[in-house]
Amino acid sequence: FVRRVMCNGTSEDSLFSVPLEHLCPPLQSVVQVNFFCDYEESKGNYLVDVDGNCMLDVYTQITSIPIGYNHPALTKVMTDPKNMGTFVNRPALGMMPPEQFFEKLVNGLMAVGPKGFSRVQTMACGSCSNENANKAIFIWYRVRAGPWISGVLLFFFQVPGCPDLTLLSFMGGFHGRTLGHCNSELKTCSLLTGPSPPFPQLRYPLDQFERENAQEEACCLEEAEDLIVKWNQKGRHVVGVVIEPIQAEGGDNHASFDFYRKLRGITKKHGCAFLVNEVQTGGGSTGKFWAHKHWGLDDPADIVSFSKKMLTGGYYQKDGFQPDKVFRIFNTWLGDHTKNLLLTEVIKVIKTENLLDQSKRSGKVMLEGLYDLQDKYPHLLSRARGIGTFCAIDVKDEDTCNNLILKARNKGVVLGGCGTQSIRFRPALVFTEHHAHLFLDIFNDAIAEL
Amino acid sequence: FVRRVMCNGTSEDSLFSVPLEHLCPPLQSVVQVNFFCDYEESKGNYLVDVDGNCMLDVYTQITSIPIGYNHPALTKVMTDPKNMGTFVNRPALGMMPPEQFFEKLVNGLMAVGPKGFSRVQTMACGSCSNENANKAIFIWYRVRAGPWISGVLLFFFQVPGCPDLTLLSFMGGFHGRTLGHCNSELKTCSLLTGPSPPFPQLRYPLDQFERENAQEEACCLEEAEDLIVKWNQKGRHVVGVVIEPIQAEGGDNHASFDFYRKLRGITKKHGCAFLVNEVQTGGGSTGKFWAHKHWGLDDPADIVSFSKKMLTGGYYQKDGFQPDKVFRIFNTWLGDHTKNLLLTEVIKVIKTENLLDQSKRSGKVMLEGLYDLQDKYPHLLSRARGIGTFCAIDVKDEDTCNNLILKARNKGVVLGGCGTQSIRFRPALVFTEHHAHLFLDIFNDAIAEL
Numbered sequence: 001f002v003r004r005v006m007c008n009g010t011s012e013d014s015l016f017s018v019p020l021e022h023l024c025p026p027l028q029s030v031v032q033v034n035f036f037c038d039y040e041e042s043k044g045n046y047l048v049d050v051d052g053n054c055m056l057d058v059y060t061q062i063t064s065i066p067i068g069y070n071h072p073a074l075t076k077v078m079t080d081p082k083n084m085g086t087f088v089n090r091p092a093l094g095m096m097p098p099e100q101f102f103e104k105l106v107n108g109l110m111a112v113g114p115k116g117f118s119r120v121q122t123m124a125c126g127s128c129s130n131e132n133a134n135k136a137i138f139i140w141y142r143v144r145a146g147p148w149i150s151g152v153l154l155f156f157f158q159v160p161g162c163p164d165l166t167l168l169s170f171m172g173g174f175h176g177r178t179l180g181h182c183n184s185e186l187k188t189c190s191l192l193t194g195p196s197p198p199f200p201q202l203r204y205p206l207d208q209f210e211r212e213n214a215q216e217e218a219c220c221l222e223e224a225e226d227l228i229v230k231w232n233q234k235g236r237h238v239v240g241v242v243i244e245p246i247q248a249e250g251g252d253n254h255a256s257f258d259f260y261r262k263l264r265g266i267t268k269k270h271g272c273a274f275l276v277n278e279v280q281t282g283g284g285s286t287g288k289f290w291a292h293k294h295w296g297l298d299d300p301a302d303i304v305s306f307s308k309k310m311l312t313g314g315y316y317q318k319d320g321f322q323p324d325k326v327f328r329i330f331n332t333w334l335g336d337h338t339k340n341l342l343l344t345e346v347i348k349v350i351k352t353e354n355l356l357d358q359s360k361r362s363g364k365v366m367l368e369g370l371y372d373l374q375d376k377y378p379h380l381l382s383r384a385r386g387i388g389t390f391c392a393i394d395v396k397d398e399d400t401c402n403n404l405i406l407k408a409r410n411k412g413v414v415l416g417g418c419g420t421q422s423i424r425f426r427p428a429l430v431f432t433e434h435h436a437h438l439f440l441d442i443f444n445d446a447i448a449e450l
Numbered sequence: 451f452v453r454r455v456m457c458n459g460t461s462e463d464s465l466f467s468v469p470l471e472h473l474c475p476p477l478q479s480v481v482q483v484n485f486f487c488d489y490e491e492s493k494g495n496y497l498v499d500v501d502g503n504c505m506l507d508v509y510t511q512i513t514s515i516p517i518g519y520n521h522p523a524l525t526k527v528m529t530d531p532k533n534m535g536t537f538v539n540r541p542a543l544g545m546m547p548p549e550q551f552f553e554k555l556v557n558g559l560m561a562v563g564p565k566g567f568s569r570v571q572t573m574a575c576g577s578c579s580n581e582n583a584n585k586a587i588f589i590w591y592r593v594r595a596g597p598w599i600s601g602v603l604l605f606f607f608q609v610p611g612c613p614d615l616t617l618l619s620f621m622g623g624f625h626g627r628t629l630g631h632c633n634s635e636l637k638t639c640s641l642l643t644g645p646s647p648p649f650p651q652l653r654y655p656l657d658q659f660e661r662e663n664a665q666e667e668a669c670c671l672e673e674a675e676d677l678i679v680k681w682n683q684k685g686r687h688v689v690g691v692v693i694e695p696i697q698a699e700g701g702d703n704h705a706s707f708d709f710y711r712k713l714r715g716i717t718k719k720h721g722c723a724f725l726v727n728e729v730q731t732g733g734g735s736t737g738k739f740w741a742h743k744h745w746g747l748d749d750p751a752d753i754v755s756f757s758k759k760m761l762t763g764g765y766y767q768k769d770g771f772q773p774d775k776v777f778r779i780f781n782t783w784l785g786d787h788t789k790n791l792l793l794t795e796v797i798k799v800i801k802t803e804n805l806l807d808q809s810k811r812s813g814k815v816m817l818e819g820l821y822d823l824q825d826k827y828p829h830l831l832s833r834a835r836g837i838g839t840f841c842a843i844d845v846k847d848e849d850t851c852n853n854l855i856l857k858a859r860n861k862g863v864v865l866g867g868c869g870t871q872s873i874r875f876r877p878a879l880v881f882t883e884h885h886a887h888l889f890l891d892i893f894n895d896a897i898a899e900l
């Protein structure tokens with residue numbers, strides 16, 4: 001597979017030889033469409049567009065392609081005739097699972113489950129994973145708290161619309177785009193309000209600002225604990241704390257592992273469930289399968305949600321979070337077993353090809369390269385940061401950031417933004433040091449043109 | 451394909467030859483699992499379990515198998531090598547759709563779109579379809595109402611958690627199990643509160659109680675309109691009305707077509723968007739592709755949501771409901787293009803095999819058979835009702851209802867309940883008169899044993 005260089009694009013913002021209007025009748029919003037892709041021709045780290053342009057993909061469908069395009073292990077799943085029935089007949093997994101359902105869970109999701117979690121609940125996307133994890137926390141609390149308005153269908157809250165149970169989520173957190181998420185700063189559409197302390201605004205590189213950062217984190221933790229106490233006093237019980245190990249949509253905001261360890265301590269002290277949202281961080285790109293493993297805790301969480309690179313959605317939960325009654329956590333499909341089949345192979349590949357180590361090595365090249373670039377272009381770039389290949393850098397302003405993403409694309413690298421003026425790097429796990437160097441070269445050229 | 455008779459089951463509630471504990475380690479809640487299935491061996495209207503028992507399926511994975519198990523048109527999609535890339539590389543459809551994405555929408559979803567709808571937005575399940583339809587209504591209202599707190603990420607409500615915009619939904623309605631739905635009576639977990647008038651409690655058969663039913667409906671419509679006026683006066687604007695053409699989860703509650711026509715008039719009078727939730731009713735089982743077509747209106751709805759039999763989720767919307775800015779209706783995957791590929795074939799089969807007419811014919815046999823059975827067993831059965839094969843019947847109490855479902859299963863018919871004591875019949879579109887007779891015979895035997 002030879003990487004061809006981008007060759008068309010008469011104007012920089014039009015990569016299409018066919019006018020966009022011909023490709024997209026006004027059926028669906030297309031303004032956010034970057035370009036159309038040829039997924040049959042794409043391979044490994046390279047995404048091919050409909051004009052045959054082949055681009056190094058450092059965005060991977062918003063972080064959701066685990067082992068590159070058209071990995072042979074996955075095409076094999078598709079050509080195995082005994083998997084046919086799974087792909088054409090979608091079961092209601094909660095009621096009539098296929099014979100191999102639990103076996104695939106054991107060899108798939110449970111084989112990479114965080115230590116201490118004996119249970120997994122499959123879902124279909126990041127939104128329903130977090131929504132149902134929230135529900136599981138409310139149920140856990142109500143069941144412990146004694147008799148409650150009950151039935152197969154249930155009322156969480158004493159007064160509908162005025163929830164007396166809340167979840168704490170830091171400002172800038174992001175947990176999905178349906179209506180019941182506790183997104184704080186990015187309050188896209190949340191109906192579920194709760195306390196929202198500031199998330200630490202750290203200085204990077206972290207190891208050069210340890211003292212300042214520790215102070216900042218201490219303030220945020222203090223405010224978080226204060227808010228839990230105050231909301232509890234108001235009768236709006238903070239029954240859980242929801243957090244990402246790295247705030248991704250919010251701008252790739254890191255906090256130290258120590259911050260998370262202390263926060264976990266606070267949740268235990270105040271009887272809050274701790275939901276760690278690994279929808280974007282999970283699956284290996286930080287160099288560990290779960291980003292929370294970096295914290296080094298024996299009991300890091302009560303629930304860990306996932307999706308994206310895991311292909312299916314869902315969450316791991318401790319025993320106590322299993323609802324007391326049937327149908328409390330339920331929907332028609334409860335996930336998609338075809339994704340479990342593919343995930344089982346993804347996990348085998350991660351293990352046999354040692355891709356967690358690969359992420360560490362490539363990440364090292366990436367981050368060092370980003371440090372060099374911000375030294376070289378200090379007026380343009382700042383705050384290079386990352387763990388494994390899960391890296392980001394800030395650009396001086398939003399327009400320059402968007403412009404840089406466009407220039408990189410025209411030079412053959414697909415990137416995505418986050419926050420207001422950050423670029424997030426989200427390669428697949430098969431991204432090697434070679435690809436990291438290639439990316440850095442092209443990125444350097446794009447910056448030089450600004 | 452020969453229908454074998456159920457042959458095992460030493461005790462009625464254990465259809466397994468292998469103890470359930472061996473099949474399901476305690477990974478996931480299994481109490482709601484009916485039995486494990488062999489989806490490779492299942493075919494057409496017959497679902498085969500892991501013991502080789504072959505059952506006539508009148509529940510079809512909670513209404514979600516459109517043209518039966520392993521239809522050759524669908525297995526052909528899977529064996530076409532040019533579809534491989536779609537199945538192993540899941541695109542972020544909102545940003546980097548595959549080349550054929552819009553073509554598949556045109557030949558798939560748009561080919562069966564309700565008249566007057568020029569746009570479709572794909573989603574992945576019924577929950578996100580309805581949640582995002584709700585969001586589209588809020589955005590539509592805010593944009594029309596003039597300047598609002600804006601940005602790519604947005605605030606719908608003036609005060610988070612205290613929404614000043616509401617949706618009306620009738621008691622007993624059901625629109626999903628995430629937190630932001632406006633389920634009323636079945637308030638499983640709703641955070642979105644709004645007025646909730648009673649849904650008509652009709653007497654069946656509808657044509658024998660026209661006068662009484664018309665009175666009941668008039669009362670409900672009056673209360674609905676009163677509530678809209680009152681909530682608007684309180685400053686909690688009723689910006690939309692959400693309804694199913696038949697309340698399905700709530701117990702297969704019907705209302706007359708005239709009720710819906712009048713309700714549509716009320717929404718127009720008060721400037722409310724009208725969201726018709728066809729997640730369960732859509733796809734052909736009522737004898738029309740969309741149940742709302744029975745109302746005979748030129749302008750039946752503003753948004754029509756779907757999922758289940760449509761394989762993908764999503765909603766049709768009028769032009770005005772397209773958000774003004776990008777990323778307002780968005781998520782990572784925005785559906786699953788593999789389901790669009792399969793759906794395009796499903797739609798061809800429905801057309802070439804004339805399956806809407808088939809549903810009408812089979813539905814006639816079903817409903818007449820159900821009338822006969824309730825005449826024969828008036829102490830056990832009542833309220834037989836239905837349109838097309840979308841039928842239901844009430845059983846005298848909840849225990850008897852569950853017992854009857856179990857007896858039917860042991861005799862080789864898969865059924866599902868709804869409401870508190872109703873059985874809902876939800877065969878695939880390939881369910882013929884022959885299958886209807888077969889079902890009625892076995893159902894009769896099961897009732898006789900009660």
Ligand code: FES
Binds near residue numbers: 126127575
């Ligand atoms: S909400 Fe997750 S698939 Fe619909």
